Amino acid sequence: MSEKQEWQMEQDHLSMVYDKLLEMERRVYNDSEEADEDSRLFLRNLSEDVRMNGASAADSFESLIQVEQKNQELAQLNYKREWLEKQKNVIKQLLDGPYFAKLDVKYPEETEADQFYIGVAGFSDENHEQYVYDWRSPIANLYYENSLGETSYDAPMGKVAVDLQKRRQLKLTKNKLLDFFDTSTAIEDPMLLEVLNEESSVKLQDITSTIQKEQNAIIRDTKSDVLIVEGIAGSGKTSTVLQRIAFLLYRYKDDLQPEQVLLLSPNPMFSRYIEEVLPSLGEKNPRQMTYRDLMRTRGRDTKIEELDAQLENVSVLNSLDNMFAIEEYVSELDVHLIDFKDIKLEAEMIISAKWMRQTVESLPQDIELYRKLAFLQEKMQEALAKFIKTEAKKPKWRNELENLSNEEYNHLFAKIKKGTEDEQIEKVVLKVVQHHYNPVRQYIANYSWLDMESHYLLATGLPLQTPMTLDQATEFAYLNHLVIRNHAQQKTKFVILDEVQDYTEAQLYFLAKVYGDANFTLVGDGYQAIFAQGTTFTRVEELFQGPNRQVTSVKLLKSYRSSGPISHFMKHLLGGDQSGVEVIDRPGKDPELTALATQEEYVSYLQERLTQLQEGYRQVILTKDSQEARELYKVLGEPQQVSLIADSSKLDLSHQQFVMPVHLAKGLEFDSVIVHNVSQKRFKTQHDLNLLYTASSRAMHELYLPYIENVSEFIEK
Numbered sequence: 150m151s152e153k154q155e156w157q158m159e160q161d162h163l164s165m166v167y168d169k170l171l172e173m174e175r176r177v178y179n180d181s182e183e184a185d186e187d188s189r190l191f192l193r194n195l196s197e198d199v200r201m202n203g204a205s206a207a208d209s210f211e212s213l214i215q216v217e218q219k220n221q222e223l224a225q226l227n228y229k230r231e232w233l234e235k236q237k238n239v240i241k242q243l244l245d246g247p248y249f250a251k252l253d254v255k256y257p258e259e260t261e262a263d264q265f266y267i268g269v270a271g272f273s274d275e276n277h278e279q280y281v282y283d284w285r286s287p288i289a290n291l292y293y294e295n296s297l298g299e300t301s302y303d304a305p306m307g308k309v310a311v312d313l314q315k316r317r318q319l320k321l322t323k324n325k326l327l328d329f330f331d332t333s334t335a336i337e338d339p340m341l342l343e344v345l346n347e348e349s350s351v352k353l354q355d356i357t358s359t360i361q362k363e364q365n366a367i368i369r370d371t372k373s374d375v376l377i378v379e380g381i382a383g384s385g386k387t388s389t390v391l392q393r394i395a396f397l398l399y400r401y402k403d404d405l406q407p408e409q410v411l412l413l414s415p416n417p418m419f420s421r422y423i424e425e426v427l428p429s430l431g432e433k434n435p436r437q438m439t440y441r442d443l444m445r446t447r448g449r450d451t452k453i454e455e456l457d458a459q460l461e462n463v464s465v466l467n468s469l470d471n472m473f474a475i476e477e478y479v480s481e482l483d484v485h486l487i488d489f490k491d492i493k494l495e496a497e498m499i500i501s502a503k504w505m506r507q508t509v510e511s512l513p514q515d516i517e518l519y520r521k522l523a524f525l526q527e528k529m530q531e532a533l534a535k536f537i538k539t540e541a542k543k544p545k546w547r548n549e550l551e552n553l554s555n556e557e558y559n560h561l562f563a564k565i566k567k568g569t570e571d572e573q574i575e576k577v578v579l580k581v582v583q584h585h586y587n588p589v590r591q592y593i594a595n596y597s598w599l600d601m602e603s604h605y606l607l608a609t610g611l612p613l614q615t616p617m618t619l620d621q622a623t624e625f626a627y628l629n630h631l632v633i634r635n636h637a638q639q640k641t642k643f644v645i646l647d648e649v650q651d652y653t654e655a656q657l658y659f660l661a662k663v664y665g666d667a668n669f670t671l672v673g674d675g676y677q678a679i680f681a682q683g684t685t686f687t688r689v690e691e692l693f694q695g696p697n698r699q700v701t702s703v704k705l706l707k708s709y710r711s712s713g714p715i716s717h718f719m720k721h722l723l724g725g726d727q728s729g730v731e732v733i734d735r736p737g738k739d740p741e742l743t744a745l746a747t748q749e750e751y752v753s754y755l756q757e758r759l760t761q762l763q764e765g766y767r768q769v770i771l772t773k774d775s776q777e778a779r780e781l782y783k784v785l786g787e788p789q790q791v792s793l794i795a796d797s798s799k800l801d802l803s804h805q806q807f808v809m810p811v812h813l814a815k816g817l818e819f820d821s822v823i824v825h826n827v828s829q830k831r832f833k834t835q836h837d838l839n840l841l842y843t844a845s846s847r848a849m850h851e852l853y854l855p856y857i858e859n860v861s862e863f864i865e866k
C-alpha cells in the first residue's frame with residue numbers, strides 16, 4: 150500500500166469509529182434521560198406509597214419488606230444512572246481523540262495479523278465489537294513494551310505468544326487524522342519528542358500515549374509488595390505513579406476503591422498540581438494528603454510544627470530510637486499501668502477514672518490490652534447513653550426548649566411526626582440533650598480518656614512539645630497505634646509516596662508498620678533531599694524489607710522535562726558520566742550564566758529578565774527559602790505581574806511569573822527558571838548543591854543562572 154492509500158485507510162477507519170462513537174453518544178444520552186425520568190417517577194410513587202402506608206398499618210412487617218424492595222429498586226436505578234454518567238465521560242474523552250496507537254498482531258494459528266487500536270479508554274458497540282482497547286488492557290502492553298517481532302503478553306488465561314508486526318502511533322483530533330508514524334525501534338519516538346517540546350501547563354498532564362518502556366514496567370507492576378523508584382528530576386516519577394493508580398483501579402476494579410489508595414504528597418500545592426491527571430483518565434482521585442495532615446488526623450488534633458520550622462531544623466538524630474523505645478514500653482504495658490482521665494463536662498463528672506479502672510480490671514487477665522480498652526470504650530458509650538436518658542428527664546431541659554428560635558424549633562420537630570404531643574416533646578428533648586453531650590461521645594470515641602501524654606513521657610523520657618516536631622507527632626501516633634490498634638488503616642490497600650527521600654526514618658518506619666498489609670510504591674530522588682533528616686534509598690529499602698514483602702528497586706535515569714542542554718547541566722551537577730544519567734538530546738537553549746558586579750546591577754538584571762518572557766511561557770525565580778523569596782520580591786519593587794508564593798497556604802499558580810522558595814516548587818515545572826544568585830558564597834555545601842539541582846531541574850526550556858561576583862564551584866567545575 151502506498152503511503153497515500155495507507156493515510157486514506159486510517160482516515161476512513163477513524164471516521165467510522167468516530168461515527169460509532171457519535172451513535173453511542175446519542176444512545177447513552179437517550180438512556181440517561183429515560184433513567185432520569187424513571188427515577189423521578191419512582192420517587193413520586195414512593196412518596197404516595199409511603200403516605201398510603203402511613204394511613205393504614207404503619208410499622209407492619211409487610212411495609213418493612215416493601216421499604217426494603219423499594220430501597221433495592223432505588224439502588225438499581227442509581228447504579229444505572231452512575232454507569233451512564235461514566236459512559237458519557239468515556240465517550241466525551243474518546244470523541245476528543247478516539248485512540249493514539251495501533252498494533253498489528255499475528256497470532257501463531259492465524260495467517261493474517263489482527264489490528265488493535267489503543268486509546269485512553271475502551272470502546273465497543275452493542276454487538277460487542279471492540280473498536281478501541283483501553284491502554285491498561287493486557288494487549289496494550291505490547292505497545293509500551295515496544296519490541297517488534299516475536300513477543301508475548303499476559304492475558305487473564307496466561308501468557309499469549311504473538312508476532313508484533315507493526316506498531317503505529319497516530320496523532321489525531323476528533324475525527325481528523327493529523328499524522329502517523331510507524332516505529333521500528335525502541336529509540337524512535339516522534340510523538341514523545343513532539344509532546345516534550347510543548348509549553349508548560351498549570352496542571353500536570355497525563356502521559357498515556359507516550360509512556361516509556363521503563364515507566365510502563367512500574368505502572369503495571371503487580372508482583373512487588375514494595376516498589377521503590379529512584380529517579381532523577383523530571384524522569385516522570387509523579388506521572389508514572391499517577392498512571393499506576395489508574396492502572397491499579399482498572400486492574401482491580403471489583404476490589405479496589407479510590408479511597409483505598411492513599412497518596413501522600415509533599416505539599417498542598419503539589420496536590421493541586423496533579424489533581425487533573427486521574428479525572429482526565431476517567432478515574433477518581435485517591436485519598437490524597439500530606440504526611441503532616443496524616444499525623445494531624447492520627448494524633449488527636451496535635452499541633453505540629455510547620456514546614457518552615459522543619460526546614461530550619463538541621464540536627465541529625467537517629468530518629469528510630471524513640472520508636473523502638475515505644476515498642477518496648479508497649480510490649481510491657483499492662484492494664485494496671487494505664488492512666489485514665491475522668492470525663493467531665495463543665496465540671497460535671499460523667500464517667501470517673503475509678504469506674505474505668507474497675508470495669509477494665511474486672512476483665513479476664515489474658516485478653517489483650519487493646520481489646521480490653523475497646524471493650525471499655527463500648528461500655529462507656531453505653532454508660533453515656535444511660536446517663537443522657539436519665540438527664541433528659543430533668544425539667545430543666547424542657548425549659549430549654551422555650552429558648553429556641555422558631556427556626557430551631559421547626560427544624561427539631563420537622564422529622565418527628567409520630568406520637569402524642571408529649572411524646573414528640575420527649576423525643577426532641579432527648580435530641581437536645583444528646584447534642585449537648587456530643588463532645589463527650591467524641592471524646593470517648595477518640596480514646597481521649599487515656600492519658601497518652603504521660604505514657605509518651607514514660608516511654609521516651611520526653612515531654613510532648615507544643616507544637617510537636619513532625620517526628621514527635623509520628624512517635625506519638627505510633628504509641629497510640631500500638632496501644633489502641635485503630636483498624637481504620639486496614640482499609641488502605643495501596644500507599645503511594647512521592648519524594649520519599651524527604652521522610653525521616655521514623656516516618657517511614659511508622660508507615661511500614663501501621664500500613665503493614667498495604668502495597669507500597671515509594672518514589673523519590675536522593676539528590677533532591679531538602680531536609681537534614683531525610684533517608685537514603687539504601688535505608689528506605691532496609692526499612693521496608695520484611696519476611697513477607699517482595700521489595701523491588703528500579704531507577705529512572707532520563708529527564709523528560711528538561712531540554713537537552715538543561716539535562717546536560719543537571720548531569721554535570723550530579724557528577725557527569727558516573728551519575729548514569731541519560732540525556733534525551735532535545736534541542737534547546739544553553740543555560741545562561743551571567744556575572745553581575747554589584748547588588749544594584751543584579752536587581753536590574755532580574756527586572757530586565759522578567760520583562761523579556763516569551764509569549765505563553767511561565768517563569769519562576771527560585772530562592773533558597775521563604776524569607777529570601779519575600780525579601781527578593783520587595784527588592785524587585787513588588788512587581789504586579791509577578792506572584793510571590795512564600796508559604797504553602799498561598800497556592801495560586803494561575804499567574805505566569807512567580808518568586809518562590811525551592812521547597813515549594815518541588816514536583817512543579819516551568820518553561821523558564823531563574824535560580825537566585827548562584828554565587829560561590831551561597832552555594833557550597835551538599836545541601837546547597839541539592840537545592841541548586843532541584844531548582845535547575847524545574848526548567849523545561851530556559852535556565853538562567855545569574856550571580857554576584859564569583860559563581861558557585863558546583864557550576865564552574
Ligand SMILES: Nc1ncnc2c1ncn2[C@@H]1O[C@H](COP(=O)(O)OP(=O)(O)OP(=O)(O)O)[C@@H](O)[C@H]1O
Nearest residue numbers: 356359360361382383384385386387388709710816
Ligand atoms: N513518557 C512521557 N511522555 C511524555 N511526557 C513525559 C513522560 N514522562 C514524563 N513526562 C513529562 O516530564 C515532566 C516531568 O514529569 P514528572 O513531574 O512526573 O517527573 P518527576 O520525576 O516526578 O520529577 P521531579 O522529581 O522533578 O518532581 C512532566 O511534564 C511530564 O509530563
